[in-house]
Amino acid sequence: MAVSVKNLDSREFFFGHKACAGCGGSLAVRIALKVLGARAVAVLPAGCMSAVGFNFPQLAFSNNALITPFAATASVMTGIEAGLRRRGEIAHVVGFAGDGGTADIGLQALSGAIDRGDNLIYICYDNEAYMNTGIQKSGLTPFGARTTTTPITGSVRRKKDMLAIVAANGAEYAASASVGYLDDYVTKIEKAAAKPGFKYIHVIAPCPTGWGIKTNETIEIAREAVDVGLWRLREYENGQWLENCAPSRPEDLVKHLTRQGRFSALDTDKLEETKNV
Amino acid sequence: MRLKPLPDTIPDCTAFEAGYLVTQNGGWRSERPVIDEAKCVKCRQCYLYCPDGTISQEISVDYDFCKGCGICAKICKPGAIAMRREADYA
Numbered sequence: 001m002a003v004s005v006k007n008l009d010s011r012e013f014f015f016g017h018k019a020c021a022g023c024g025g026s027l028a029v030r031i032a033l034k035v036l037g038a039r040a041v042a043v044l045p046a047g048c049m050s051a052v053g054f055n056f057p058q059l060a061f062s063n064n065a066l067i068t069p070f071a072a073t074a075s076v077m078t079g080i081e082a083g084l085r086r087r088g089e090i091a092h093v094v095g096f097a098g099d100g101g102t103a104d105i106g107l108q109a110l111s112g113a114i115d116r117g118d119n120l121i122y123i124c125y126d127n128e129a130y131m132n133t134g135i136q137k138s139g140l141t142p143f144g145a146r147t148t149t150t151p152i153t154g155s156v157r158r159k160k161d162m163l164a165i166v167a168a169n170g171a172e173y174a175a176s177a178s179v180g181y182l183d184d185y186v187t188k189i190e191k192a193a194a195k196p197g198f199k200y201i202h203v204i205a206p207c208p209t210g211w212g213i214k215t216n217e218t219i220e221i222a223r224e225a226v227d228v229g230l231w232r233l234r235e236y237e238n239g240q241w242l243e244n245c246a247p248s249r250p251e252d253l254v255k256h257l258t259r260q261g262r263f264s265a266l267d268t269d270k271l272e273e274t275k276n277v
Numbered sequence: 278m279r280l281k282p283l284p285d286t287i288p289d290c291t292a293f294e295a296g297y298l299v300t301q302n303g304g305w306r307s308e309r310p311v312i313d314e315a316k317c318v319k320c321r322q323c324y325l326y327c328p329d330g331t332i333s334q335e336i337s338v339d340y341d342f343c344k345g346c347g348i349c350a351k352i353c354k355p356g357a358i359a360m361r362r363e364a365d366y367a
Contacts, residue, residue: 006321010333027327061296
């Protein structure tokens with residue numbers, strides 16, 4: 001049965017964490033665990049969610065969870081899955097890595113796990129920079145976004161197309177989602193949970209601290225990114241790409257960018273340029 | 278949510294019981310969400326979109342852990358949630 005707000009698990013599996021107020025990433029973790037249930041094993045590399053979830057002796061996860069070396073998310077998941085299978089236990093192994101832990105540091109382990117076709121769910125919560133260590137540019141920082149390592153002009157590089165990379169590696173299922181549209185995100189996790197093989201979900205998770213937005217604007221910004229066409233909701237399944245929706249108001253792109261503090265380095269010309277990148 | 282006491286002895290490893298909560302987050306708040314029962318239509322969008330899971334399915338706020346981000350007030354279509362100054366409740 002399809003999971004919706006009515007029949008979503010009422011238990012909280014990610015509670016009491018120390019994430020900043022209005023954190024999009026913690027919402028992505030919280031909802032994913034509600035769908036996957038109490039038996040799911042959460043695997044987290046160094047990153048925001050491990051920094052806020054495991055504050056000795058406070059443990060915000062109420063299912064099994066552990067921290068891995070930064071580069072080894074997918075490898076550790078492989079090991080846990082093999083161990084569970086050996087013991088005859090049936091549980092989802094889910095990884096929550098940030099954009100840096102996925103697109104830069106953990107990419108090699110991720111590619112290896114896809115190659116082995118292990119039965120895993122890998123969720124990348126994308127807040128578009130290394131937020132945990134103080135907003136440094138990552139491979140998924142978009143063009144023009146100001147970070148502490150790109151302080152003057154903002155990032156001069158485009159965002160990596162992680163979904164295409166994962167699909168090209170041969171994942172069973174890959175999808176992009178947004179914390180602004182949780183119904184869609186929940187459906188995609190459910191779909192991933194039902195499939196064997198390696199599943200990848202890339203969820204955009206605004207960060208009020210790093211993006212220069214108000215704490216209550218997280219959801220609005222995450223929705224807007226989809227509506228203006230900056231973040232496309234796509235699925236890759238059986239070797240086919242599927243676009244979930246067309247941008248509903250692409251004309252608001254500049255408005256969307258100017259309301260975020262991180263794009264303040266962009267002048268009018270550069271803002272026009274972003275339409276092409 | 279009930280807090281657990283700090284352990285008397287220092288544990289010899291970092292493996293802990295799941296969901297081991299010893300500190301609250303309520304003190305981070307400068308504004309608190311206050312729900313107007315009369316306007317609430319129980320759509321549960323605030324429960325769904327709360328990053329901290331502090332709003333229950335029966336729409337009551339756990340003020341020990343609410344950080345006061347204001348997402349619930351913004352997502353609420355009937356406008357049943359108002360953000361009030363925390364200082365007035367001290």
